[in-house]
Amino acid sequence: MTLGDVARAAGVSLATASRALNGATQVRADLRQRVRAAAERLAYSPNAHARALAKSSNAGVGVICHDIGDPYFAGIARGVMRAASRHDLQVILGSTFRDPLREISYASMMRGQRVRAMLLVGSGFENREWQESLRRELDLYRATGGRVAVISRHRGVRADAVLPENRGGAAELARSLLALGHRSFAVLSGPLSLTTVVDRLAGFRSALASWGIHLLSTQIVEGAFTRDGGYEATQELLRRGLRATCVFASTDVMAIGALAAFREAGLRVPDDVSLAGFDDIPMIRDLTPPLTTVALPLEDLGERAMEMALLPERPARVRVERVQGQVVLRASTGPPP
Amino acid sequence: MTLGDVARAAGVSLATASRALNGATQVRADLRQRVRAAAERLAYSPNAHARALAKSSNAGVGVICHDIGDPYFAGIARGVMRAASRHDLQVILGSTFRDPLREISYASMMRGQRVRAMLLVGSGFENREWQESLRRELDLYRATGGRVAVISRHRGVRADAVLPENRGGAAELARSLLALGHRSFAVLSGPLSLTTVVDRLAGFRSALASWGIHLLSTQIVEGAFTRDGGYEATQELLRRGLRATCVFASTDVMAIGALAAFREAGLRVPDDVSLAGFDDIPMIRDLTPPLTTVALPLEDLGERAMEMALLPERPARVRVERVQGQVVLRASTGPPP
DNA sequence: CTGAAAGCGCTTACAG
């Protein structure tokens, strides 16, 4: 079942069949009809590879995230899918499971696929070697006209970016918590090798500093970027001795684990300790207590990055869209005991 | 940057360059080295479309789900990604936003893409016309060697399938709730046009029936398959007058909304009313109270369907893997007040 | 083992 078969069935040339189906050039109405009918009758399905090869252009975009099962990435992916659907683009998905090597091999695969644009979603790794390889891969990709946009990473990769204001958001959150009366804080941080974590911690810290408050190093616990990571980090924090009235988890997902750990330890939130997260993934408003957080418009992030990557712009000029986070005070934070 | 360039740089023929890079046939070691080196130096990236065209085989699989932002699908997608990664397959993702037409256009697009296998994830629609179109699309796809597997749909589509035991799971859940002492029930159902909903409702109902208990029609409320759908359905149920000691929401996502609605209405769960869901999406164990549910191994579902689609089997023989749901009693259910 | 050549299924100048 090829275009050739359709052309033969319609009694026209290959070229005419192609034109009739794609409607680029004018084709006599009756011929177009015949071709269309033949294609329909034969259930013709154009070979996307042949077409991509002949046009040397592609209707695909690539999206690489760390874990499509995580509500943060799932929310962003939802926005990406919406934008892609609007532009009739197919989406090739990569989920790295937080393995830097896998990220690079996805990028390379997508380059081979000649996707029109590539989206990297999520924090990068603070890893010199990885940064080198990725940059090289992306440069090669762009050298042949590929477009790259990133969400939430800036180190190491020079590309169009949608950047949540991690620093600013965390600082704003800190100020809100200070306003509630808190003066001693602890932080459940994700892996410090992730730029997002570093930024959020820095923002939080600097806002405290301007009030003359410093984070004790024992009150910063590093954990995996998962619910269980938050749970375990909290247990470790309690083991070290909690010396804070308020705990900031660098993502909501971790905060969920923290909430469980506090509950198990018999600590009430917010009566005994206040708890805040970051991202505003959908479910946290249904927790008990609902979680204070810095809200990021996840779907928007995805849509905007996709649109940005698709919008041709004079190259060598990197565009950056900064996205403000919105502090949302919910019942998980209150005045210090 | 094509294979031709690499061949020239290495001083060999196109054919030899191809063989050296793909390692299918034997190539003299020194030639292979030269080709590899040249490819490396030139940062050669094989054109996936050209390759797919020449081999008329493809390293891609397609996955179509209803909403990648929903934790149920995100969980399954996670499993799919794991399996795909194991087989070095790229994944093309479709998210229908619950639009039947979009599902068909995705299927058609993936057929054009000549993907090796196609996964349809999630309940089908009870819609004659849609079923016709989809079946036609899939038949055409399979006629050319395409493989199809579905998760959780059986009506209308004849294909390899991983089927959660929706009926059995719901029935088992009902029996557990009966054992707790409940004798009056209400159901928050998703759209009755979804086979999953119909099956879960039927299973629940039949288990009750064998105890001589019948669901009042006023106590079955249909809502969207979302958190807000569950919230609104619950409000409607309360408006009609709750005449049950236990409420079954046909998915966890809906149950989350129900929990919020009950809380707002001043009803305590489970003291005033028990609540149970279905699926066991990750977050529900962290709700207050944690949600009773029928646990489905979401990631497994995805992995198994992918493996099944990849495993060539004598065609015309449809394979079905049934996956038992596990009733997990948590604190959202208790004895009737 | 190696190379020249045909072929995969389309698109698109180039003539007419």
Add this chain to the structure above:
DNA sequence: CTGAAAGCGCTTACAG
């Protein structure tokens, strides 16, 4: 408007 032909970048019998 229509068609013959070249070309997109690979793979793979077929000879040597």
